[in-house]
Amino acid sequence: MSELDKILGSETPITPAPAFAQNVMRAVRQEAAAPPPIRFPWGRLLTGAAATAGVIVMAGATPLLGAETASGLAQSFDWLKHVILSSGVAWMAGGALLSYLSVKLSLRLTH
Amino acid sequence: MNTVPGHDPDSADVQRVLDGDINAYEGIVKRWQGPIINLAYRFCREQGLAEEIAQDVFLKAFKSLKGWRGESRFSSWLFALALNMCRSRMRRLRPVLRPIEEAERIAGTGQPDADYETAEESEIVRRLVLQLPRKYREAIVVFYFHDQSVPEAAATLKIPEGTLKARLHRGRELLRKKIGARPGLTLSLGVA
Numbered sequence: 001m002s003e004l005d006k007i008l009g010s011e012t013p014i015t016p017a018p019a020f021a022q023n024v025m026r027a028v029r030q031e032a033a034a035p036p037p038i039r040f041p042w043g044r045l046l047t048g049a050a051a052t053a054g055v056i057v058m059a060g061a062t063p064l065l066g067a068e069t070a071s072g073l074a075q076s077f078d079w080l081k082h083v084i085l086s087s088g089v090a091w092m093a094g095g096a097l098l099s100y101l102s103v104k105l106s107l108r109l110t111h
Numbered sequence: 112m113n114t115v116p117g118h119d120p121d122s123a124d125v126q127r128v129l130d131g132d133i134n135a136y137e138g139i140v141k142r143w144q145g146p147i148i149n150l151a152y153r154f155c156r157e158q159g160l161a162e163e164i165a166q167d168v169f170l171k172a173f174k175s176l177k178g179w180r181g182e183s184r185f186s187s188w189l190f191a192l193a194l195n196m197c198r199s200r201m202r203r204l205r206p207v208l209r210p211i212e213e214a215e216r217i218a219g220t221g222q223p224d225a226d227y228e229t230a231e232e233s234e235i236v237r238r239l240v241l242q243l244p245r246k247y248r249e250a251i252v253v254f255y256f257h258d259q260s261v262p263e264a265a266a267t268l269k270i271p272e273g274t275l276k277a278r279l280h281r282g283r284e285l286l287r288k289k290i291g292a293r294p295g296l297t298l299s300l301g302v303a
Contacts, residue, residue, distance in 0.1 A: 004283060007233045008240070008255040014152050016144045020162055024140045024169045031170060032133050 041092065048089025051080045121185035125176055140169055143186070147193050153252045154197040156238060164200050168193045183266070190267040194253065198245075239289045247282030250275055 058077055084090070120138065127135035147168055152161035172192055179188045240251050249268060254275070257263040265272045 004236070004286065005259070007236050008251065009259060010233070011149075011153065011237070011255070013145065013149050014158055014161070016148050016165075017162060020144055020148070020165070021137060021140045024144075024166050025134075025137050027166060027170050028136055028173050029133060031173065 044087050045089060045092045045096070048084055048087040048092065051083045051087070052089065055080045055084070119185070122181060125179060125185065128173070128176055136173055139172075139185075143189055144169075146186075147189065150190065150193050150253075150256050151197055153237075153256055154201055154241070156241070160200075164196055165193070167200075168196045171196065187263075187266045190253075191269060194249070194267055198249075235293070236286075236290060239286060239293075242289065243282055243285055247278055247285060250278035251282045251286070254279055 055077060058080070120142065124135045124138045128139075144165065147165045148158075148161050151164040151168070152158060155161055155164070168189070172189055175192070179185060240248060242248075243251065250264070253267050254261070254264040257267065261272050261275055265275045268275060270278075
């Protein structure tokens with residue numbers, strides 16, 4: 001056994017503070033009692049995103065269609081607009097974008 | 112850690128916790144608090160900080176208990192989790208070799224005069240390990256933490272045993288160079 005092995009292998013163990021286990025259990029109980037985190041409303045976001053995509057496709061296709069079809073599409077367009085506004089997709093997209101940017105920024109600052 | 116053959120107290124406690132008995136987690140904490148605090152201490156060399164890291168480890172382990180599937184030993188899973196926690200904490204608190212005076216103070220606590228110099232040098236060498244690049248530092252710290260057991264250290268580090276041996280070899284070389292650069296240490300350690 002080398003001198004280095006002797007030094008590195010002979011570390012005196014430290015003893016945990018007497019209240020360590022109690023403190024951990026207090027934190028664990030707090031954790032267990034905490035309400036579950038609010039889940040991100042992926043369902044609503046996806047519905048809104050699908051509706052937005054539909055609106056964009058329809059808006060692009062309208063000039064290419066006849067007057068009757070265009071009128072029918074306009075009604076669907078109103079319905080989709082209602083879905084988008086009521087699902088609050090703009091707010092969620094804004095929130096998701098803001099979260100993404102803040103995570104990127106903090107990662108950039110820590111590296 | 113000794114266990115009665117055929118009875119794994121960790122598995123039993125984990126199952127009880129997963130069944131809703133949070134108090135069963137105390138058995139796990141009491142069984143592993145010493146090893147986890149000591150592992151963290153070897154990375155930071157401050158008892159207060161080591162206990163903070165260990166508390167975070169136990170909290171994280173509690174939240175991720177479902178993630179332990181019993182394929183590996185509970186201790187291996189817990190040590191790997193502790194190592195990750197040490198990595199993330201030490202990334203923020205870059206390991207700095209404290210002034211020699213602090214190593215002297217630590218080594219001198221309760222030590223008889225004859226052992227004083229050896230204890231001081233040992234403390235300096237352990238602090239020099241923390242200045243090695245991460246992969247060598249981890250290999251050396253974990254290997255000696257596991258009483259020089261290659262299989263156990265490789266399991267904690269999640270690397271093949273051959274890779275660990277190579278890192279230990281290179282890590283020791285780098286460490287010897289660092290020791291050699293300190294004139295006072297070179298002679299008494301017999302490291303040329």
